[in-house]
Amino acid sequence: MADKLGPALAEPVFDRLALVGLGLIGSSLARVARRMNLARSIVAIDASEEVRARVTELGIADLVTGDAAEGVRGADCVILCVPVGACGAVAEAMKPGLTPGAVVSDVGSVKTSVVEQVAPHLPDGVHFVPAHPVAGTEYSGPDAGFATLFLNRWCILTPVPDSETEAVAKVRAFWEGAGSNVEEMTAEHHDLVLAVTSHLPHLIAYNIVGTAADLETVTESEVIKFSAGGFRDFTRIAASDPTMWRDVFLHNKKAVLEMLGRFAEDLYALQRAIRWDDGQALYDHFSRTRAIRRGIIDLGQETAAPDFGRPKPEA
């Protein structure tokens, strides 16, 4: 498995790439698109004046604007990198500028809701190919991005029934150019898979960190001091962007509530085993989960090495 980005493409996938939202993901895409020659020119669109100023300073885009319709004009690819809850409004705002034949994609952690929000605003002749790169860190903003964020990570495409084959192929080539492995599935299945591999873990992490902070008998400084016992593994993901995650839970409600129900049911079984001293049940459960970890390491989505295979800026 390559641990570095390869040589840049000889021919860019897109002529003019417009990125809407220059946070962790958007600014990482700008960096890797330029580095790997994924697009001839890059337009950065962001509603925040502060973000625009920073993106200009960083020099990671060819054009920086706050006007979505203006920014997407002439772009043959537009990628929405905004919180899931903002996709509908952004699609509506950029509609007047969309060029026929353009590909519109996104990076949202929820797919059915994004399709429902965005599709109605897209004019005929504009191709919608929803996408979700399963990659991230607990940092936010244009300074947090880096070109190798997507390297060796999965990007899931959830084409809609009328996604044009050629448009899907281009989005796939774009993500492969960014170093990702690409998989396709339906939006509904995506939302179920991610509910368990990402949304539920985040909710639980957010929850336990809150529970710990509220204790009367144990101080917050004790919690922090002795976090090496396991707690700190949760704090990393509980430090993720609050707006992004609020939207994820509200927009993938059904699948998240289903997974939460199962999680709670299983937790009660373990709780009962503790209460009734059922050591065998605990031992059996704990032995089984070890094997799953092994699978993750074998698949290269994590390593046994000290940096745990997490994406990081190159040295």
Added chain:
Amino acid sequence: MADKLGPALAEPVFDRLALVGLGLIGSSLARVARRMNLARSIVAIDASEEVRARVTELGIADLVTGDAAEGVRGADCVILCVPVGACGAVAEAMKPGLTPGAVVSDVGSVKTSVVEQVAPHLPDGVHFVPAHPVAGTEYSGPDAGFATLFLNRWCILTPVPDSETEAVAKVRAFWEGAGSNVEEMTAEHHDLVLAVTSHLPHLIAYNIVGTAADLETVTESEVIKFSAGGFRDFTRIAASDPTMWRDVFLHNKKAVLEMLGRFAEDLYALQRAIRWDDGQALYDHFSRTRAIRRGIIDLGQETAAPDFGRPKPEA
């Protein structure tokens, strides 16, 4: 904060150190004790013939035996490095060999239960100083240990009412020599603090990995493939030693059940916020938890660096 062990002590803290149980913790102690000159000689005691053979091959102890009473004879320090549930039986077995004036300690993740199990077996003139190094990895066995495991980690001492001051000072000097920061508290408070910073996180991690494995609609290979979305952070601790953790939960039952109750209550509040589209409640909760993460990084129990500050063998 030093990231390497300093020079070895000019004068060892103990003359003869007996370690009972040569797993991850015991074998790490053997390595750091020799490296830092914490004891003049090291006796390794283990009930498993396989472990004894491996410890002999590794050459990390001066004497290797399966007989606890024989092994502790003449030792001025004995440290129990066995699962919490085995401490009573080990204390009973080694009793005939204990030398008056010796210090007995342990490394258990639960303290009140260890005190109850061990204290009754200790002859007069033997000093008991329970200890818990808050450090570990998800690997087990004598090969998993390394000398820097305890470097910059906390070691909590929970002296019993009749722990001799000099004995406590020696155990403190031993752990400081291993690179740890030492803190003292009561066994009861320790068990409460660790219930939230370590035991509850492990239980939840074990639980979610089990929940994910049981889904009918999402395959295990999908869970593994897309684990980078948050799930893998849980799998690391859900790969910890099953015997050790079974014992922890059975022996810290009261505090764990109390924390579990609070955790479940808080989780229901988040679940309800999702069900009723209360975005503000979610946003407020998620913002608060970010600050706690910052505290952990500031305190040096984790770093923002790619290896997340986890203990690792030296390069």
